[in-house]
Amino acid sequence: xxxxxxxxxxxxxxxxxxIELILDTAESLKWVSNRDIKKVPTLRGKTIINLFFEAxxxxxxxxxxxxxxxxxxxINISASSSSAVKGETLIDTAKNLQAMSPDIIVVRxxxxxxxxxxxxxxxxxxxxxxxxxxxxxxxxLLDLLTIRQVKGQIEGLRIAIIGDIKHSRVARSNIYALTKxxxxxxxxxxxxxxxxxxxxxGASIRKTLDEAIIDAxxxxxxxxxxxxxxxxxxxxxxxxxxxxxxxxxxxxxAKSDVTIMHPGPVNRGxxxxxxxxxxxxxxxxxxxxxxxxxxMALLYLLSGRKHEESRKEARxxxxx
Amino acid sequence: xxxxxSGGKVIDPSQDLDGLFDVAIEDGVIYDIFPTGKADxxxxxxxxxxxxxxxxxxxxxxxxxxxxxxxxKEDIESGTLAAAAGGVTAVACMANxxxxxxxxxxxxxILKKAKDKGHVKVYPxxxxxxGLKGEELAEIGSMHAAGIVAVSDDGMPLKSSEMMRxxxxxxLTFDMPVISHAEDPDLSKNGSMNEGYLSTIMGLKGVPNAAxxxxxxxxxxxxxxxxxxxxxxxxxxxxxxxxxxxxxxRGVKVTAEAAPHHFTITESAVEGYKTDAKMNPPxxxxxxxxxxxxxxxxxxxxxxxxxHAPHSSIEKDVEFECAANGIxxxxxxxxxxxxxxxxxVLSLTEAIRKLTINPAEIIGVQGGxxxxxxxxxxxxxxxxxxxxxxxxxxxxxxxxTPFHGWTFKGKTLYTLVNGEIVYKEEIDE
Numbered sequence: 001x002x003x004x005x006x007x008x009x010x011x012x013x014x015x016x017x018x019i020e021l022i023l024d025t026a027e028s029l030k031w032v033s034n035r036d037i038k039k040v041p042t043l044r045g046k047t048i049i050n051l052f053f054e055a056x057x058x059x060x061x062x063x064x065x066x067x068x069x070x071x072x073x074x075i076n077i078s079a080s081s082s083s084a085v086k087g088e089t090l091i092d093t094a095k096n097l098q099a100m101s102p103d104i105i106v107v108r109x110x111x112x113x114x115x116x117x118x119x120x121x122x123x124x125x126x127x128x129x130x131x132x133x134x135x136x137x138x139x140x141l142l143d144l145l146t147i148r149q150v151k152g153q154i155e156g157l158r159i160a161i162i163g164d165i166k167h168s169r170v171a172r173s174n175i176y177a178l179t180k181x182x183x184x185x186x187x188x189x190x191x192x193x194x195x196x197x198x199x200x201x202g203a204s205i206r207k208t209l210d211e212a213i214i215d216a217x218x219x220x221x222x223x224x225x226x227x228x229x230x231x232x233x234x235x236x237x238x239x240x241x242x243x244x245x246x247x248x249x250x251x252x253x254a255k256s257d258v259t260i261m262h263p264g265p266v267n268r269g270x271x272x273x274x275x276x277x278x279x280x281x282x283x284x285x286x287x288x289x290x291x292x293x294x295x296m297a298l299l300y301l302l303s304g305r306k307h308e309e310s311r312k313e314a315r316x317x318x319x320x
Numbered sequence: 321x322x323x324x325x326s327g328g329k330v331i332d333p334s335q336d337l338d339g340l341f342d343v344a345i346e347d348g349v350i351y352d353i354f355p356t357g358k359a360d361x362x363x364x365x366x367x368x369x370x371x372x373x374x375x376x377x378x379x380x381x382x383x384x385x386x387x388x389x390x391x392x393k394e395d396i397e398s399g400t401l402a403a404a405a406g407g408v409t410a411v412a413c414m415a416n417x418x419x420x421x422x423x424x425x426x427x428x429x430i431l432k433k434a435k436d437k438g439h440v441k442v443y444p445x446x447x448x449x450x451g452l453k454g455e456e457l458a459e460i461g462s463m464h465a466a467g468i469v470a471v472s473d474d475g476m477p478l479k480s481s482e483m484m485r486x487x488x489x490x491x492l493t494f495d496m497p498v499i500s501h502a503e504d505p506d507l508s509k510n511g512s513m514n515e516g517y518l519s520t521i522m523g524l525k526g527v528p529n530a531a532x533x534x535x536x537x538x539x540x541x542x543x544x545x546x547x548x549x550x551x552x553x554x555x556x557x558x559x560x561x562x563x564x565x566x567x568x569x570r571g572v573k574v575t576a577e578a579a580p581h582h583f584t585i586t587e588s589a590v591e592g593y594k595t596d597a598k599m600n601p602p603x604x605x606x607x608x609x610x611x612x613x614x615x616x617x618x619x620x621x622x623x624x625x626x627x628h629a630p631h632s633s634i635e636k637d638v639e640f641e642c643a644a645n646g647i648x649x650x651x652x653x654x655x656x657x658x659x660x661x662x663x664x665v666l667s668l669t670e671a672i673r674k675l676t677i678n679p680a681e682i683i684g685v686q687g688g689x690x691x692x693x694x695x696x697x698x699x700x701x702x703x704x705x706x707x708x709x710x711x712x713x714x715x716x717x718x719x720x721t722p723f724h725g726w727t728f729k730g731k732t733l734y735t736l737v738n739g740e741i742v743y744k745e746e747i748d749e
Contacts, residue, residue: 012521089633089634089637089638090637090638090639091633091637091638092637109639111639111640111641111642112522112523112524112593112640112641113522113523113524113593113639113640114639114640116592116593117593117638117639117640131523132523132524132641133523133524133525134522134523134524135523169523172520172521172523195519195520196515196516196517196519196520196526197516197517197520198520200517200520201517201520201521230509230510230525231509
């Protein structure tokens with residue numbers, strides 16, 4: 001089997017069997033990163049452009065390493081401004097990149113939907129590496145891989161996502177992904193930080209942190225997205241931390257085998273206390289390690305899909 | 321110079337006319353209307369309208385012609401040609417040009433250009449405040465003398481209630497309506513689509529209905545306070561329709577318009593980040609569309625107006641949040657209104673009333689009627705002609721329409737302004 005679409009724009013577009021394919025592929029590619037010589041020739045001759053309109057250390061590095069471990073040529077472009085500032089339209093930017101024949105374009109953008117707009121203008125596959133408050137599919141997939149590793153399976157688990165849901169693309173991708181995989185998702189945060197009609201996505205709302213974590217198998221703490229906040233959503237970080245920060249005392253009411261996750265970067269002492277972030281329940285660094293495997297899988301599967309397509313095109317041409 | 325439009329079904333709500341009549345035009349005005357075949361009038365020109373609808377020319381009281389300042393999007397010549405092609409014989413153009421139409425010099429300039437290059441009549445709307453900034457009153461009196469028909473800061477919400485009160489009171493002198501772009505700019509801040517489930521999953525900040533409702537409520541209250549004429553532009557929410565309905569019952573001098581897109585499509589048109597469906601107020605929910613249709617039907621909403629807002633690819637081929645608000649309207653206004661008739665929301669007569677005499681009365685201009693002595697501004701429509709909207713063949717300079725590819729029944733065949741044919745459908749293209 002292979003992926004159905006040319007692009008990975010969001011978990012919303014993926015079916016459960018595609019998600020499982022990605023997770024299994026990532027699992028099977030992990031050994032590359034554990035070897036002494038961390039390189040295989042799988043993507044030799046492929047060109048991958050990391051087009052980052054928004055600052056990122058973790059995700060960009062992770063995609064870069066993933067591409068390089070499979071011998072692709074990886075080019076990083078930091079486009080610091082949107083088309084509004086630059087005077088070039090987003091579609092022009094996309095067409096210019098396409099003219100250089102990349103195989104995959106990895107896009108991070110502060111504006112929701114930008115990767116989709118780009119994908120409509122290029123032949124290359126587009127991977128959304130996080131767009132505005134919309135989706136962050138590769139983060140969600142690495143979260144799934146991590147949960148599967150720790151818990152054995154995802155189906156039937158109860159996952160609590162806590163914090164600034166409104167501005168979180170990670171929350172949206174994870175609600176889609178986890179519910180597709182058969183987990184139950186609860187969300188909790190100040191009402192000012194919950195987007196309208198979030199329940200319709202399949203998550204149920206708990207009013208307080210304690211109510212949300214009491215029966216959770218996995219707790220995902222979200223970063224406060226200060227850079228995306230435009231209104232008076234909560235008074236102070238102190239009060240945020242008091243009501244929705246996860247600390248050791250609070251954690252006592254959680255299950256004894258609970259797993260704590262955070263997509264990073266962590267606002268230590270605000271949404272999560274240092275002793276919890278570094279504590280025994282935390283798998284934050286495993287998440288990062290799995291990120292490389294997931295991104296290798298995405299690059300591999302999209303390239304394979306392209307390869308199949310071009311072989312099919314060539315066959316069709318020969319037959320005509 | 322005499323012209324006869326013969327054999328058509330004439331519908332003119334201004335004089336309750338609905339039947340087969342010949343319309344005689346002389347020197348640019350309606351000379352007389354006779355039952356078909358009864359007139360023995362020698363004409364220089366006969367337009368055969370058998371099987372067609374003959375109606376007063378459409379008056380679109382909400383248009384952005386972008387001239388002066390943004391001629392790459394539209395200018396008076398292209399905008400009025402688009403109007404003519406859409407069966408529109410007069411447009412009222414909003415003040416958000418560059419420079420802003422906030423003084424008589426700009427008003428005069430627009431009118432001069434309209435006279436030289438325009439295909440249809442142009443009625444400028446003056447800014448309520450200098451530079452649309454909401455801080456200082458514009459010289460409404462001088463602009464009125466120069467020819468404006470209404471005042472509005474359309475595009476920019478008038479945030480200050482005190483300023484809105486003054487604009488309403490000041491406009492009393494000139495008996496002009498104040499057109500309110502009802503939006504609370506704090507509630508709508510950074511919003512780029514309707515607020516709801518769809519904005520949640522698309523990760524976009526939404527504009528709640530309340531942003532419109534609270535301002536409609538404020539402006540109605542201020543209209544009651546001052547006794548001034550208030551007109552609500554591009555009504556988009558269920559709540560605003562109810563507020564206007566209640567205010568009218570109380571006798572408040574309030575009128576309202578709805579744009580064809582707001583009674584035809586919902587927010588789902590923006591799915592896939594389609595910037596050609598991005599506008600302000602945004603496309604709303606099914607519930608709101610239903611309420612607007614109900615408001616049109618029961619008379620709460622007086623007029624249909626397009627908010628024709630041309631933009632180029634520079635403003636539209638960009639990130640959704642960065643894309644400019646607005647879509648084309650002039651060339652799809654009539655077919656979208658006829659669709660409403662087809663769907664049983666309005667009778668043909670009621671639809672024509674909202675396109676012609678009602679807007680004429682709101683902005684106080686001649687037209688919208690085929691009464692004897694009125695200017696011969698006439699639209700002739702084939703209700704059965706099918707056509708498909710093609711953004712590349714529109715008369716507007718811009719292409720930003722979400723209706724590209726839609727097939728409609730009903731097409732303008734002739735548009736006459738002051739008795740002159742300004743648009744004639746080319747049959748064998």
